Amino acid sequence: MTLTGELLIGAAGVLATAGTMTAFNPASGELIEPEFALGGAAEVDRAVRLAEEAFDSYSHTGLAERAAFLDLIADKLEAVKDELAARTSLETGLPADHLAAETLRAAATFRKFATVVRQGRFLQTAIDPAQPDRQPTPRMDHRLQKVALGPVVIFGASNFPISYSVAGGDTASALAAGCPVILKAHNAHPGASEIQGRVIQQAVAEAGLHEGVFSLIRGAGNEIGEALVDHPLVRAVTFTGSEVGGMALYRRAQQRRDPIPVFTEMTSVNPTFVLPAALAARGAEIGNSLIQRAMFNVGQACLKPATLLAVDGPGFQELREAASAEVEKAAARTMLTPGIHDAYNRNVQRMGECGATLIGAGAAPTRAWDGQSQLYEVTGDQLLAEPVLREEVFGPAVLLVRLTSVDQLLEVARAFRGQLTAAMHADAPDHPAAARLLPILERRTGRIVINALSLPQEVSYASTHGGAFPATSDSRFTSVGMGAIERFLRPVTYQNFPDALLPEPLREGNPLHLWRLVDGELGQH
Template sequence: MKLTGELLIGAASVPATAGTMKALDPATGEHLEPDFAFGGAAEADRALRLADEAFDSYSHTGLAERAAFLDLVADKLEAVKGELAARASLETGLPAAQFEGEITRSAATFRKFAVVVRQGRFLQATVDPAQPDRQPTPRMDHRLQKVPLGPVVIFGASNFPVSYSVAGGDTASALASGSPVVVKAHNAHPGTSEIQGRVIQEAVAESGLHEGVFSLIRGAGNEIGEALVDHPLVRAVTFTGSEGGGMALYRRAQQRPDPIPVFTEMTSVNPTFVLPGALAARGAEIGAGIASRAQYNVGQACLKPAILLAVDGPGFEELRAAAIAEVEKTAARTMLTPAIHDTYVRNVQRLEENGATRIGAGPTPVRGWDGQSLLYETTGEQVLAEPSLREEVFGPSVLLVRVTDVEQLLAVARAFRGQLSATMHAEPSDRAAALRLLPILERRTGRIVVNAFSMPQEVSYGTVHTGPFPATSDSRFTSVGMNAIDRFLRPVTYQGFPDDLLPEPLREGNPLHVWRLVDGEPTRD
C-alpha cells in the first residue's frame, strides 16, 4: 500500500491545510517518507459532519450487516499484516514480530465484536407486555433496547500503534455499537495509522456504508484535539495516555454547553503484593517474572507491573536476587519517542531523589533514546511517607518495596490511588492475609490477578481494563473486552408502539432470535 500522507475524511483523501510532518525512526534518528498532512478545525468539522450524516443509517444497519463489516475489517487487517508490522517497527524501534502479534490481536477483537453484534445481547432488549386488565391501573406495553450515542472521537495512543490506535479496541467497540468514528491519529506513528485507516476506509466502501462511518485526521499541537472535543456533533471521546492529557480533555468536555463523556485510560503502577507464604515458596520465580514482564515494550505498557511489595522474611533475598539478575541481563532498547525517553530519565531521577536506591541496572545504553532497564528498592515506610514513589514511571524500571510485616503491607495497599490492575501472590497459608487484602484491592482496581502477572491480558467477555481515578475517568466502563461496547450505548424505551414501528429486536415473535428479558425472564422466544 502506497503511503500518501493525506488525511482520510470519509471516502476522500485530503491534503495538508495546516502544515506537514515526517515520521521519525527512533532507533536511528532518521526521518521517514512521505510528508504527512496536518489538518485543523475545518477538517475536524468536515469529518464530524460526515459522521453525523452517517449516523442515522449506520446506527440502523441490521445486526448481520454490521457484523459482516467488522469481519471485513479484520480480514483486511490480516491481509496487510506484514506491511503494517514493518512500518510500525520503523516508527517505534520495536520488533516487527511484536506488531504481527498486535495486528492479529486487533483483527481478533474486530471478529469478537462481530460475534457480539450478531448475538445482540449488547442491546439488552427488554419486553414488558401490556397488561390492560391490571388493577387498579392498566399497564401499557414497554419495550427497551440500547441505542448508539452518536459520532465518537478516538485519540490514538503512542505505545500500542495498532491495538490502542486506529484499528484498536476503541474503534472496534464504537463501530460495533453503531456509532461512526473519527480517529485523531497519534503523530508518533503516522504511516502505521494511515495503513490502518485505509483498511477501514476500504471496508466501509465495500460494505456499502455511508462514507462518514470512518475518518482519520491528524494535527499539530492542541488545536485539532480541542476542535474535536468542542464540536457540537460529538457524543463521546476516548483517550489513552497521560493523566495530564486525559484530564485536560475530560475537563474541556465538561465545560461544553452540552457535556459529553470522555472515557480515559491514564496512569497505573499495577502493584504486585507478595504474601509471606508465597514469598517463602517461590520468591525467586516471582522476582524474575515481575522483572521480565516489566521490560515488555521497553516498559511502555499500561499494565506494566511497576511496583513489587513483599514482606521481609524467608524468600525475600531470593526474590531480590532473581529480580536483579533479570534486569541486569536485559539490554537497553529504543523507546517510542525522544519525549517519552526524556520523561523516563526524569522519572527515575525522581525515584532516587525521594528515597529509592538503585540495586540493579541493565547494560549501558548505546543509542541516545535507549531505555535502560533499572531496579530500585525502598521500604514500606518510605513509600507511605513519599507519595511520588507510588506514581507511574513509564519505561523499563521496577520498584521493589521491602515491608516489615503484613500490617504494613496492608497500609501501603490502602495508600495507592486507582489502578488498572493489582496482583496478589498467595499460598494456602496466606489465606487470612489474602482475605484482608482483597477488599482493599477491590476498592482500588477493576482487575485483581492471583498467582500470575498483570501482563499479558486477554481480550474476552470477562476482561475488565478499568479502575478508579486516576487509572480511568469512569471506572464503570472498560476499554478492553467485549463489555467495552457499553461506553457508546444508552437505553431507549418504546411505549405503546405498533409492532411494525418497533426495532426488529423488540418485535413480537423475536424475528432476530436475540436474547431478551420478557417480564423479567431471559428468553430467545
C-alpha cells in the same frame, strides 16, 4: 500499499491545510518519507459532519450487516499484517514480529465484536408486555433496547500503535455499537496509522456504508484535540495516555454547553503483592518472571507490573537477588519517542531524589533514545511518606518495596490510588491475609490477578480494563474486552408502540431469535 500522507476524511484523501510532519525512526534518528498532512478545525468540522450524516443509517444497520463489516476489517488487517508490522517497526523501534502479532490480535478483536453484534445481547432488550386489565392501573406495553450514542472521537495511543491505535479496541467497540468514528491519529506513527486507516476506509466502501462511518485526521499541538472535543456533534471521546492529557480533555468536555462522556485510560503502577508463604516458596521465581514481564515493550505498557511489594522474611532476599539479576541481563532498547525517553529519565531521577536506591541496572544505552532497565528499592515507610514513589514511571523501571509486616502491606495497599490491575501471589497459608487484602484492592481496580502477572490481559467477555481514578475517568466501564461496547450505548424505552414501528430486536415473535428479558424472564421469547 502506497502511503500518501493524506488525511482520510470519509472516502476522500485530503491534503495538508495546517502544515506537514515527517515520521521519525527512534532507533536510527532518521526521518522517514513521505510527509504527512496536518489539519485543523475545518477538517475536524468536515469529518464530524460526515459522521453525523452517517449516524442514522449506520446505527440502524442490521446486526448481520454490521457484523459482516467488522469481519471485513479483520480480513483486511490480516492481509496487510507484514506490511503494517514493517512500517510500524520503523516508526517505533519495536520488533516487527511483535507488531505482526499485535496486528493479529487487533483483527481477532474485530472478529470478537462481530460475534457480539450477531448475538445482540449488547442491546440488553427488555419487554414488559401490556396488562390492560391490571388493577388498580393498567400497564401499557414497554420495550427497551440500547442504542448508539452518536459520532465518537478516538485518540490513538502511542505505546500500542495498532491494538490501541487506529485499529484498536476503541474503534472496534464503537463501530460495533453503531457509532461512526473520527480517529485522531497519534503523530508518533503516522505511516502505521495511515495503513490502518485505509484498511477501514476500504472496508466502509466495500460494505456499501456511508463514507462518514470512519475518518482519520492528524494535527499539531493541542488545537485539533480541543476542536474535536468541542464540536457540538461529537457524543463521546476516548483517550489513552497521561493523566495530564486525559484530564485536560475530560474537563474541557464537561465545560461544553452539552457535556459529553470522556472515557480515559491514564495512569497505573499495577502493584503486585507477594504474601509470606508464597514468598518463601517461590520468591526467586516471582522476582525473575515479574522483571521479564515488566520489560515487555521496553516497559511502555499500561499494565506493566511496576511496583513489587513483599514482607521482609523468608524468600525476600531470593526475590530481590533474582529480580536484580534479571534486570542486569536486560539490554537497553529504543523507546517509542524522544519525549517518552526523556520523561522516563526524569522520572527515574526523581525516584532517586525521593529516596529510592538503585539495586540493579541493565546494559548502558548505546543509542540516543535507548531506555536502560533499572530496579529500585524502598521501604514501606518511604513509600507511605512520599507520594511520588507511588506514581507511574513509563518505561523499563521497577520499584521493589520492602515491608515490615502484613499489616504494613495492607496500609500501603490503602495508600495507592486507582489502578488498572492489582496482583497478589498467595499460597494456602496466605489466604487469611489475602482475604483482608482483597476488599482493599476491589475499591481501587477493576481487575485482580492471583498467582499470575498483570500483563498480558485477555480480550474476552470477562475482561475489565479500568479502575478508580486516576486509572480511568469512569470506573464503571472497561476499554478492553467485549464489555467495552457499553461505553457507546444508552437506553431507550418504546412505550405503546405498534409492532410495525418497533426496532426489529423488540418486535413480537422475536424475528432475530435474540435472548430477551420478557416480564423479568430471560429467554428467546
